[in-house]
Amino acid sequence: MTVETNHPETLVLHAGFRRDEATNAVAVPIYQTTSYQFDSTEHAENLFALKELGNIYTRIMNPTCDVLEKRVAALEGGVAALAVGSGQAATTFAVLNLCKAGDNFVSSTDLYGGTWNLFSNTLRDIGVEVRFVDPTDPENFRRATDDRTRCYYAETLPNPKLNVFPIREVADIGRELGVPLIMDNTACPIICRPLDHGAAIVMYSTTKYIGGHGTSIGGLIVDGGNFDWEAHRERFPTLNEPDPSYHGAVWTEAVKPLGPIAYIIRARVILLRDLGSPMSPFNAFQFIQGLETLPLRMRAHCENAQKVAEFLTNHPKVTHVIYPTLQDGEFRRRADAHFKGGYGALVGFELEGGREAGGRFINALQLFYHVANIGDARSLAIHPATTTHSQLSPEEQLASGVSDSYVRLSVGIEHIDDILGDLRQALDAA
Numbered sequence: 001m002t003v004e005t006n007h008p009e010t011l012v013l014h015a016g017f018r019r020d021e022a023t024n025a026v027a028v029p030i031y032q033t034t035s036y037q038f039d040s041t042e043h044a045e046n047l048f049a050l051k052e053l054g055n056i057y058t059r060i061m062n063p064t065c066d067v068l069e070k071r072v073a074a075l076e077g078g079v080a081a082l083a084v085g086s087g088q089a090a091t092t093f094a095v096l097n098l099c100k101a102g103d104n105f106v107s108s109t110d111l112y113g114g115t116w117n118l119f120s121n122t123l124r125d126i127g128v129e130v131r132f133v134d135p136t137d138p139e140n141f142r143r144a145t146d147d148r149t150r151c152y153y154a155e156t157l158p159n160p161k162l163n164v165f166p167i168r169e170v171a172d173i174g175r176e177l178g179v180p181l182i183m184d185n186t187a188c189p190i191i192c193r194p195l196d197h198g199a200a201i202v203m204y205s206t207t208k209y210i211g212g213h214g215t216s217i218g219g220l221i222v223d224g225g226n227f228d229w230e231a232h233r234e235r236f237p238t239l240n241e242p243d244p245s246y247h248g249a250v251w252t253e254a255v256k257p258l259g260p261i262a263y264i265i266r267a268r269v270i271l272l273r274d275l276g277s278p279m280s281p282f283n284a285f286q287f288i289q290g291l292e293t294l295p296l297r298m299r300a301h302c303e304n305a306q307k308v309a310e311f312l313t314n315h316p317k318v319t320h321v322i323y324p325t326l327q328d329g330e331f332r333r334r335a336d337a338h339f340k341g342g343y344g345a346l347v348g349f350e351l352e353g354g355r356e357a358g359g360r361f362i363n364a365l366q367l368f369y370h371v372a373n374i375g376d377a378r379s380l381a382i383h384p385a386t387t388t389h390s391q392l393s394p395e396e397q398l399a400s401g402v403s404d405s406y407v408r409l410s411v412g413i414e415h416i417d418d419i420l421g422d423l424r425q426a427l428d429a430a
């Protein structure tokens, strides 16, 4: 039985799995196995030839990961998903599924530091060129596009700037030119569904809010199934040309009977097969657990973050607070157009006294953890200039919005009085 609904609160509990076929277990079992017995040589042959979908080897697919993939795909309004070992792996796969050496892609400058490094160094080293553009003007994406541009890439709610990305505007430009938009929606599951605004692919570091409890590293890519790869044959050779590593399969044709899943099937059977980095079944189980309470947690995260932003705005030692509801003009309009039910739980601020005061503030925190993470149920704080963004040059730091005195908070779901109490005492000490 499948549950027909669009409500996220129900999907996270029911989509893609009702009970275990083998045991009737209601909780999703952890299928801790590397391989799967074939019924016959014909069965094995059909699985390898993709004539039939089924389990072969856990580097490429696993029944526990499969439930997570189905659940997140349903939540996002996509057609299928792929779970991988980390958010970094998800970003790498999302881009390399379309780009070969000599190709380029256009990315927003407003990125997580690790993604910035991946794009500007590691991908460049293998011949894939990133073209960074300022997303303040969506037309910058059009200007940077040429015949070898394979995709656009951006984060919905990039920290530290917290300027909501103009998904609709850039997706529309991309659809006009035949370029798909890949969105990293890590910081705002539930409150934003990028596919509804025209994005073609969504990726997550499930390490953050989806896991929610700071226990596991993971990543996930969702295929919207809404991009016509065949209408732009020359732009997407990885999907439209015979693949010599898979009996000359043309992915847009080979999987047509299974639905519009050419992109995600290729990511699984080529990139995951060759590059590895699958999600472990145990971590998939943890993410399934996290997902069950995600709508509730996101609501609590967002409510607390709004109160923290208001508190900091009124504090005499704080010179500047960054939170979507405190912005005005075009940035506020973008936040309102793309978000529903909250504005996320990341809050940035600058302190009187610069880097030294920021350091004293962080050292004085007692409830907040000082960690390089976001999206934990617990409240977290960090000084990006000396940590997450420290490998960037001073110019790159400024381009991504990191000033010397900037402190980033990932507001948790503790009682708001305790969160504000800790901030108050740490500000006193700063």
Ligand code: PLP
Pocket: 086, 087, 088, 089, 112, 114, 115, 155, 184, 186, 187, 204, 205, 206, 207, 217, 218, 219, 373, 374
């Ligand atoms: N995307 C964003 C927005 C992130 O914040 C992070 C990690 O901090 C990543 C991607 C990378 O995810 P992971 O640490 O799971 O590899």
